[in-house]
Amino acid sequence: MRDVQELYDGHAYDTGDFMQNYYPVWNDGLAAGRIGEVAKTYQITTTNGFQIESDDDIENKLRPTDSKNTDGDYYSFTSDTPHDDAEYGYGPSNNLIAIDEVFAKGFLSRLYDGRIHCDGVTYAQTRVQIDQGGYGTLFEKELTSYRYFAISLKGADESERSYAGGIDVNLDVTFYVYDYDDNLYIPYLFRFQNFAIMTNSGMRTTVLGFYFDLIMGEDIALLRRASAMSVTFSLAAEYDDITIDRNDIASGKDHFSLMLYEILLPHSTWN
Amino acid sequence: MNLKLKMLGFAGKYDSLIIFLVIECLALTAFSLADANIVFRYLGFLVSLTLIPYVLLFTTKKELTSLLIFSIPLLVVAILTSFSTFTSVMGYGILDNLSVLLGTIAFFFLGFAVRRIKSFKIDIVLLTIGAAMGLLVLMSLIYTLFSYGPFYAHIYRDMVYYYDGRLFIVSDETKWLLGFSFVEISKNYAALFGTILTSALVGLLFISPIKEPRKFALTAVIGTIGLASIVLIPNLNALYFLIPLALFALLYRFLPKREKAGAIVQYAFYALLGIGGVALVIAVMNASGVDFVANAISGSALLNKIFNANRIMAPINAVLASSLRSGGLFGFPLTFLDGLFAATGAFEFEIIKEGGLIAFLALLAFMILIVFSLFRYSAKSKDSRYVKAIIITILLGVLLNGSFIWETFPLVHGGDYYYSFFRSAPYLLVLFFLGYAYYPLRLTPTIETEHAFESAPVSASPSSRSGDEFEPREEEIRL
Numbered sequence: 001m002r003d004v005q006e007l008y009d010g011h012a013y014d015t016g017d018f019m020q021n022y023y024p025v026w027n028d029g030l031a032a033g034r035i036g037e038v039a040k041t042y043q044i045t046t047t048n049g050f051q052i053e054s055d056d057d058i059e060n061k062l063r064p065t066d067s068k069n070t071d072g073d074y075y076s077f078t079s080d081t082p083h084d085d086a087e088y089g090y091g092p093s094n095n096l097i098a099i100d101e102v103f104a105k106g107f108l109s110r111l112y113d114g115r116i117h118c119d120g121v122t123y124a125q126t127r128v129q130i131d132q133g134g135y136g137t138l139f140e141k142e143l144t145s146y147r148y149f150a151i152s153l154k155g156a157d158e159s160e161r162s163y164a165g166g167i168d169v170n171l172d173v174t175f176y177v178y179d180y181d182d183n184l185y186i187p188y189l190f191r192f193q194n195f196a197i198m199t200n201s202g203m204r205t206t207v208l209g210f211y212f213d214l215i216m217g218e219d220i221a222l223l224r225r226a227s228a229m230s231v232t233f234s235l236a237a238e239y240d241d242i243t244i245d246r247n248d249i250a251s252g253k254d255h256f257s258l259m260l261y262e263i264l265l266p267h268s269t270w271n
Numbered sequence: 272m273n274l275k276l277k278m279l280g281f282a283g284k285y286d287s288l289i290i291f292l293v294i295e296c297l298a299l300t301a302f303s304l305a306d307a308n309i310v311f312r313y314l315g316f317l318v319s320l321t322l323i324p325y326v327l328l329f330t331t332k333k334e335l336t337s338l339l340i341f342s343i344p345l346l347v348v349a350i351l352t353s354f355s356t357f358t359s360v361m362g363y364g365i366l367d368n369l370s371v372l373l374g375t376i377a378f379f380f381l382g383f384a385v386r387r388i389k390s391f392k393i394d395i396v397l398l399t400i401g402a403a404m405g406l407l408v409l410m411s412l413i414y415t416l417f418s419y420g421p422f423y424a425h426i427y428r429d430m431v432y433y434y435d436g437r438l439f440i441v442s443d444e445t446k447w448l449l450g451f452s453f454v455e456i457s458k459n460y461a462a463l464f465g466t467i468l469t470s471a472l473v474g475l476l477f478i479s480p481i482k483e484p485r486k487f488a489l490t491a492v493i494g495t496i497g498l499a500s501i502v503l504i505p506n507l508n509a510l511y512f513l514i515p516l517a518l519f520a521l522l523y524r525f526l527p528k529r530e531k532a533g534a535i536v537q538y539a540f541y542a543l544l545g546i547g548g549v550a551l552v553i554a555v556m557n558a559s560g561v562d563f564v565a566n567a568i569s570g571s572a573l574l575n576k577i578f579n580a581n582r583i584m585a586p587i588n589a590v591l592a593s594s595l596r597s598g599g600l601f602g603f604p605l606t607f608l609d610g611l612f613a614a615t616g617a618f619e620f621e622i623i624k625e626g627g628l629i630a631f632l633a634l635l636a637f638m639i640l641i642v643f644s645l646f647r648y649s650a651k652s653k654d655s656r657y658v659k660a661i662i663i664t665i666l667l668g669v670l671l672n673g674s675f676i677w678e679t680f681p682l683v684h685g686g687d688y689y690y691s692f693f694r695s696a697p698y699l700l701v702l703f704f705l706g707y708a709y710y711p712l713r714l715t716p717t718i719e720t721e722h723a724f725e726s727a728p729v730s731a732s733p734s735s736r737s738g739d740e741f742e743p744r745e746e747e748i749r750l
Contacts, residue, residue, distance in 0.1 A: 003418040007430040007441060082436060097435055104435045104684075113436030125438065 006106050013107075014124035018158050019255065021129045022246050023107070026136040029185065030176065030228055036184035038174075040219065044192045044210045051195060052077065052150075052207040058090055063211070066148065066266060069093060082114045091116035091152070094266035102140040102270070116152035116262040118203045128260040129156075131246040134172075134232035141270035143226040149173065149190070150209030151231070152262035155199030157242050157254040166196035167256070168236035171208065176228035185228055190215065194236040197258075205261055233258055278324035285321070286388050292318045293385050294399050297703060301403035303696045306450045309367050311699060312374025319377040322384035329387040329717055337711040338383065341644070342376075344637035349375035351626035351633070352693040355602030358625070361689065371694055378699045382706025386718055393658050393707065394486070400700065401471050401493035407448055408464050412500045414453050415446040424458065424504045434684055444683045445504060460681035460690070461500065462509035463672045463697055468497025469513060470664035473520040477657040512671040516664050523649075523660055533650055540642060551635075554578060558591030586615045590623045594631075601627035605689075614680070618673040618692035625691055640712075641666075647710040653719055662704050669701050 013021045050061040055077045058067050068074055069087050079089030086092045095114035096103040103112040110126055119126050128135065155167045171192035176185035190210065197206040213220055235244055235256075242256035296318050300311040326335075352358070353372035385391050420426070424442040431438050439455075447456035472494030480487040501509045526532050556564040557578055568574045578584055593599045602625055615621055619638075623631045645666070649659050673692060682688045692698055710716065 003432070004420065004423060004427055004441060007427055007432050009430060011431070011438065012433070105433075107433045109433050110436040115436065126436070 008107070011125065013129065016124075018156075018257075019246065021124055022131055022257065023128045023135055024131070024133055024246075026230070027138045027228070029138045030136040030230065034183075034185060035176070036179060036182065036186045038187045038189050039177075040222065041189040041191060042215045044190055044208075044215060046195065048214055049192060049195075049208065049210040052209070053198065053204070057207075062148075078117070080114060080116045080119075086114070089114070091262055091264070094150075094264050096263065096265060096268075099265070099268060100141060100270045105140075108135075108137055111260060111263045114262070116207065116264075117205050118154070118259070118261065120203045126261060129257050130231065130233070130260060131255070131257055132232060132234055132244040133246075134230055136174075136228065136230035138228045139226075139270070141227070143175070143223060143265070143268060144271045145267075145269045146212050146223060146265055147267040148209055148211040148265075150207050150262075150264040150266070151260065152205050152207045152264070153197060153258050153260045154201050154205045155197050155256060156259050157200065157256040159200075159241075159254045161200065163199040166201075166206070167199040167239070167242075168194050168196050169258070170194060170234045170236045171258075172230075172232045172234075174230045174232075175223050175226040176230075177223065177226050178228075188223060188226070199256075205259075207262075207264075209264070229263070231258075231260065275328070278328055281324050282328060282388070286390055289318070289321050290385070290388055290391050292321070293381060293391075294396055296381070297396060297700065298399050298403040300696050300699050301400040302407050303449075308374075308694060308696055308699070309370045311696065312370040312377065315381055315699065316370075316373040316377040319380045319384065322381065322387070325387035326380075326384045331714075331717055334711055334714055334717060337714060338709065341640055341709065341712070342379065344633040344640065345379060346376065347633035348622070348626065348630050348637060348693070351601065351630035352622065352691070355626050355630070356599065357602030357604060357627075360604035367694075374699060375693070375702060378702035379706040379709075382703040383709050384706075386707060386716075393654065393662075397471075397474075397658065397661055398486075398489055398493070401468060401490075404464055405468055405493045405496045408461070408468055408500045409496050411445070411447045411453070411461065412496070412503065414448075416503065418446055421503045422505060424506065439683055449682075454685070455683035457678045457681035457683065458504055458506045459508060459672075459676040459678055462506045462676065463669065465497045465500035465506075466509060466512065466516075466668040466672050467665050467697065467700070469494055469501065470497070470516065470661055470668050472498065473516070473664045474657045474661045476520055476524040477655070477660055508676050509672065512668065512675070515671065516668055519667060520660055520664060523656070523663075530650075533646065537646065544639065554584070554587065555591060555595070558588050559595040560592075583616075587617070587620050590615055590620055594623045594628050599624075599627065600629070602630070603627075614678065616675055616677055618677050621677065621679060621692060625693060641705055643712055644705075644710050645708055647712065648708040651715070651719075652708075652710060659708075662708055666701060666704060666708075669697060 013023050015021055050057075052058060052061055055074065058077050059074050071087075073088075075090035075093055076085070076088055077090050079085040080091040081089065082092050082095070082097075084092070086098065092098070092114035096112035097109065098114065103109060108128065111128055115126050151171070151173065153171075155163070155169065169192075173190045173192070174187045175190070176187055178184075179186050192208050192210075195206075195208055197208070198204050212223065216222065233244070235242075239256075241254055243251055243253040244256050246255055246257070248255070296311065296314050299314070300308075330338075349372050352375070353368045358368050358371075385396075386393075419441065428442045430441055432441050433439070443458060444455045445458040445461045446453045447461055449456065471490050474490045475487065475494070478487055478490070498513075501513070522532065553564060553568075557568055568578045579588065593603050597603065602623075605624075619631070619634060622634050626634075645663060648654075649663055652659060677692055679690055679692075680686055680688065681690050
């Protein structure tokens with residue numbers, strides 16, 4: 001009965017109450033005792049990674065083969081209606097569901113559908129809200145080849161206050177490769193260091209990313225057969241008014257969370 | 272004369288082959304093989320051409336004239352559901368549209384004409400359609416149970432899941448073999464097939480399990496598959512619609528004075544027709560914005576509830592208004608409905624969108640003629656009551672399902688794929704049965720007269736060479 005394994009009573013994590021919308025789910029497969037020591041940590045900075053927030057960034061920060069569609073036109077950053085904007089919008093042309101339909105199943109499919117911004121209509125139905133503990137998920141297939149990684153997100157807190165320069169965060173994206181000898185998932189950590197992301201920014205989001213060959217160099221083959229991923233984060237600076245711990249009620253600070261909109265592994269293959 | 276001899280020769284030589292082709296065509300349609308309805312329509316058209324000699328040989332001019340007059344509304348429906356503003360905007364293409372025109376006429380003609388072949392057995396056709404559709408439904412049911420488990424629509428009622436970043440209600444859908452893969456489809460769409468199959472159970476009231484054990488068993492298996500496909504989900508809407516079917520079957524089987532009952536039913540039908548006609552005129556005037564009608568309705572709480580403020584009439588009004596006030600007399604694009612797809616749930620009103628107001632009126636006229644024809648068929652035809660009961664129950668089942676829970680966007684994950692009732696496989700089968708059960712409103716068909724097949728050629732089949740082969744009798748088979 002595989003189609004009733006992940007059902008919800010109503011709109012999941014879409015209650016209208018900021019504090020009730022956190023997605024804190026870590027797949028049982030990634031529970032304590034089933035994860036090995038971090039095998040390798042890679043630092044992503046604004047120098048060796050990229051940050052996209054406009055059409056110009058698409059043109060300038062991605063490699064030419066990744067910034068254009070098959071007609072040779074640059075992708076539109078803002079056009080992100082799933083399916084309809086395929087071959088035109090950046091998100092719908094590079095999303096994981098378009099690469100492999102296994103990503104279409106489940107709550108997290110909203111991270112693979114190509115919508116990279118808040119759509120301004122369905123709000124919580126397009127995003128995954130996390131606190132510092134993040135989430136961890138298993139994939140139905142194993143990663144066999146990969147070119148670059150990108151994640152679309154923004155910061156949000158309970159207040160309506162404006163953060164002109166964004167909020168500085170450290171983002172940990174971890175891929176896991178299963179070790180059949182020890183029956184453990186071996187983590188490979190990619191740490192985005194000190195990236196200023198848009199916060200309370202309405203529909204606008206920030207896309208962070210990196211090219212695997214640039215970051216991993218000769219290690220690039222290590223991620224082959226990766227079959228799980230997790231995302232966690234921390235603040236990269238001191239902020240007096242916000243906390244990233246959803247259980248921190250006593251401090252009286254506003255709760256700050258990351259709103260994830262899309263996980264992209266363009267041109268990847270899966271088996 | 273030479274031509275008649277040639278036709279007799281043709282009819283005698285190829286009757287078995289033509290019957291095989293007809294059955295093959297119907298089986299493929301019932302199984303919806305590869306969802307290639309366009310192929311079935313053209314196939315039906317080609318096969319129907321081979322039946323022309325039989326019609327010319329065994330139909331009088333009066334009968335043909337009667338048939339042609341009877342078929343005029345269907346012809347209008349066929350033309351307008353094939354070539355309309357809607358079909359143009361939807362971009363179906365000329366070949367597809369032409370296939371709808373030819374297929375609509377061909378399947379009705381197939382049913383009418385195939386009776387003219389002496390060795391044709393409708394029982395075989397019913398069982399073949401049942402077996403083919405039963406296979407489709409059974410495969411879909413097995414995969415459904417594998418995916419969701421039994422009674423999932425009740426157990427997981429109103430619960431949701433996510434697919435492709437969107438939210439879906441699990442209890443609204445079922446698995447369905449479409450083409451060569453399984454898809455998630457509205458459970459109401461699948462219920463139409465389940466209802467058609469369940470109609471076979473009605474036949475069990477008319478045959479003996481001792482005298483005809485194989486036929487009884489086959490009929491029971493086919494019907495049970497259909498019923499299981501509805502009960503194991505369960506689809507309560509479809510289950511409710513089985514109640515009138517069961518009542519009809521029980522009355523047809525056990526009512527002692529059927530002539531009197533028939534008269535009562537006829538009068539009830541006339542009364543319904545009158546009430547429905549008046550209601551329709553009021554609804555049309557209301558939707559077209561006739562002031563005194565619209566004001567009278569909106570000024571009365573009861574009338575407003577009946578003609579405006581309910582979930583059945585709201586989409587019907589939207590469709591009628593688009594047709595009458597926005598230049599949609601010959602159908603109109605979905606965009607006329609201002610974001611509302613106006614899911615009327617009724618093929619009778621969907622045709623306003625797909626073919627226009629004239630097609631709608633023609634369909635109503637055809638349906639009224641069909642009712643009279645079926646009255647006469649059920650009362651006068653020499654077909655066995657097993658056959659008549661099943662055919663009428665199938666038609667009644669499709670009418671109920673098609674009038675209340677027909678969904679034009681049944682594909683759950685491919686929400687923008689439009690399903691027209693008039694381009695569907697069940698519609699083709701219904702047309703075949705309507706053609707088969709066609710009974711002239713004033714005449715007795717030649718094939719039902721005492722010397723029906725006197726000029727018939729000697730059939731290739733040994734059974735038809737028996738001495739009493741030209742005696743009209745109930746078309747019974749013994750399996």
